[in-house]
Amino acid sequence: MNDVFDTMRESMEGVHMHTPVERIVAAGRARRRRKVTAIAAGAAAAGGLSLVVATGGQQVNAPPAGVHVQLAAFSVDSNADGTVTVKLTKEQTLDPATLQNALAQAGIPADIRINEFCDSPVDIPGFDKVMSDSKEGKEKDGQVVITIDPTAMPKGTKLIAGIRTRDYKPDNPSRFGAAFGLARVGDTLRCSTELPR
Numbered sequence: 003m004n005d006v007f008d009t010m011r012e013s014m015e016g017v018h019m020h021t022p023v024e025r026i027v028a029a030g031r032a033r034r035r036r037k038v039t040a041i042a043a044g045a046a047a048a049g050g051l052s053l054v055v056a057t058g059g060q061q062v063n064a065p066p067a068g069v070h071v072q073l074a075a076f077s078v079d080s081n082a083d084g085t086v087t088v089k090l091t092k093e094q095t096l097d098p099a100t101l102q103n104a105l106a107q108a109g110i111p112a113d114i115r116i117n118e119f120c121d122s123p124v125d126i127p128g129f130d131k132v133m134s135d136s137k138e139g140k141e142k143d144g145q146v147v148i149t150i151d152p153t154a155m156p157k158g159t160k161l162i163a164g165i166r167t168r169d170y171k172p173d174n175p176s177r178f179g180a181a182f183g184l185a186r187v188g189d190t191l192r193c194s195t196e197l198p199r
Contacts, residue, residue: 069108078104084153086110090146090180092168109152111160111187119164120193122185126159129184146179159184162191164198171197 069080075096077089086108090096098114105112113120131154150161164181176197185191 069104071104071107073100073104076101076104078108080108081149084151086150086152088148088150090148090165092146092179095167096165098165105161110150110155113160113162113185113191115162115164115193117164117167117170118193118195119181119198120162120183120185120191122162122183123189123192124186126156126184126186128154128156129182132161132184133182148182155184158187160187164193166197 069078069086071078073096075091075094077087078101079087081087086105088105096116098116101114102112105114132151133148155161162183162185166179174197178197181198
């Protein structure tokens with residue numbers, strides 16, 4: 003049996019790997035997560051970021067520990083303080099159902115739309131606690147980075163988000179990229195394909 007391993011080892015002596023092992027392992031993990039998280043790709047992520055909000059109240063969603071979803075179009079990562087960091091890669095396409103699923107795993111019920119922008123029929127106060135002013139909408143290395151606190155979401159609410167693709171209404175000079183807010187689960191949203199102001 004050792005002769006087989008020795009022969010294999012000797013046959014590979016001249017072969018050198020240029021890709022770091024950590025990168026190969028990370029890619030394998032991302033593929034496994036992708037299979038578990040969703041079976042789709044589609045619509046597209048956003049240019050700049052603008053928050054269009056209606057929100058707030060006292061909360062209840064306890065995020066599960068250790069959610070880390072890394073895809074080309076977005077990532078969703080649980081933080082030690084209970085918040086969740088979401089990164090949208092503007093050049094990549096995303097499937098809204100896949101992002102919704104990843105957010106749900108992190109304790110954030112959500113309704114994600116592409117090139118459709120929705121408002122809640124009732125004002126829900128407290129959105130500023132769900133998406134903190136100090137961290138919301140930061141853009142870094144071609145990504146829009148937002149931090150969400152699921153424990154600040156009032157009971158029975160969900161995050162609503164409308165994300166504009168790069169090619170949607172290209173003749174419109176608006177730099178608007180995405181709108182976020184809160185709505186009660188079960189409420190009929192008021193939605194439009196027009197870009198929010």
